[in-house]
Amino acid sequence: MAKLDYTEITPKDKYLNRKEFLKALGIAGASVAVLAACQDKPFIAGDDLPRQGVIPAAPNSGGSTEEFGNILTAYEDVISYNNFYEFTTDKEGVARLAKDFQTSPWEIQIGGLVENPGPISMKEIRNRYPTEERVYRMRCVEGWTMAIPWQGFPLSALLEDIQPQSSAKYIRFESIYDPKTMPGQSNRYFPWPYVEGLRLDEAYHNLTLLATGIYGEDLLPQNGAPIRLVVPWKYGFKSIKSIVKIDLVEEMPVSLWMESAPKEYGFYANVNPTVDHPRWSQATERRIGEYSRQPTIMFNGYKEEVGSLYEGMDLRENF
Numbered sequence: 001m002a003k004l005d006y007t008e009i010t011p012k013d014k015y016l017n018r019k020e021f022l023k024a025l026g027i028a029g030a031s032v033a034v035l036a037a038c039q040d041k042p043f044i045a046g047d048d049l050p051r052q053g054v055i056p057a058a059p060n061s062g063g064s065t066e067e068f069g070n071i072l073t074a075y076e077d078v079i080s081y082n083n084f085y086e087f088t089t090d091k092e093g094v095a096r097l098a099k100d101f102q103t104s105p106w107e108i109q110i111g112g113l114v115e116n117p118g119p120i121s122m123k124e125i126r127n128r129y130p131t132e133e134r135v136y137r138m139r140c141v142e143g144w145t146m147a148i149p150w151q152g153f154p155l156s157a158l159l160e161d162i163q164p165q166s167s168a169k170y171i172r173f174e175s176i177y178d179p180k181t182m183p184g185q186s187n188r189y190f191p192w193p194y195v196e197g198l199r200l201d202e203a204y205h206n207l208t209l210l211a212t213g214i215y216g217e218d219l220l221p222q223n224g225a226p227i228r229l230v231v232p233w234k235y236g237f238k239s240i241k242s243i244v245k246i247d248l249v250e251e252m253p254v255s256l257w258m259e260s261a262p263k264e265y266g267f268y269a270n271v272n273p274t275v276d277h278p279r280w281s282q283a284t285e286r287r288i289g290e291y292s293r294q295p296t297i298m299f300n301g302y303k304e305e306v307g308s309l310y311e312g313m314d315l316r317e318n319f
């Protein structure tokens, strides 16, 4: 299927009827049938926002977006409703505070139990790893959710280059620490810098992405520029933004959220409708741009892809 050009398609859906719109997208007959099932559903968040669209019938993610109504979250919403506590805990205030955040030059320090440690610059990363588009659902632990077309490359591609040693069991990520430019880091309640981690098999999973763009545009600071993690079957807080350090380690890393509220946030953080947050239910979720709530889907809809990673584990204990 032809790659969607969001800047191109969006104005067209205003003046073309649906059939012509689909034709303009280059979607073949078979896909039209799939999309027809959801044609009565409205676009998320109003039709006058700049970039939004129908999720391609066969996104190359391998992940399923069908349960999500095949509707992408409007670009305007993706860049204006953010969790990035280094700037502020006010979701609608992040974009303004992050506007002048310097994301170039940028490098990631690679270390720990690897054969090839050292810094790697964003320039090198861009040259070395071709990006692909992945349409993923993102479910925040707070109960809201989006569907986002990312540009990125599998974390496994980087891992193959840096070569974890056999003693490495986990990967640990660190976000930038710069309280001079990130006002939220003066909030001493949180143990900065933001830290996250994955088990090595989760890190190697093909769905696990290092993202550099959204909707065909480079990431904006509020979304974690210039490079962030995206792990679509886990709560959004695992998808750590603005990464400056990656270490391969033997022990399970302690994330910022585990350290600040260990009873509320565990290491795994797999989306699970049957395991509630101590202060609220996780049974339902609200898509940004809609009012009603929908049932939460196990592993955020990616059970087929990732279920086997957790076979035999007690997911209530390992929350």
Ligand SMILES: Nc1nc2c(c(=O)[nH]1)N[C@H]1C(S)=C(S)[C@@H](COP(=O)(O)O)O[C@H]1N2
Pocket: 078, 081, 082, 083, 084, 085, 086, 139, 140, 141, 175, 194, 222, 223, 224, 235, 236, 237, 238, 239, 240, 241, 242
């Ligand atoms: N460094 C850092 N990464 C972070 C966060 C944060 O506060 N700091 N918030 C997380 C949470 S809770 C969510 S839901 C997602 C939000 O990503 P988005 O703003 O791009 O939608 O980023 C995650 N990554």
Ligand SMILES: [Mo]
Pocket: 083, 139, 140, 141, 142, 235, 236, 237
């Ligand atoms: Mo979140």
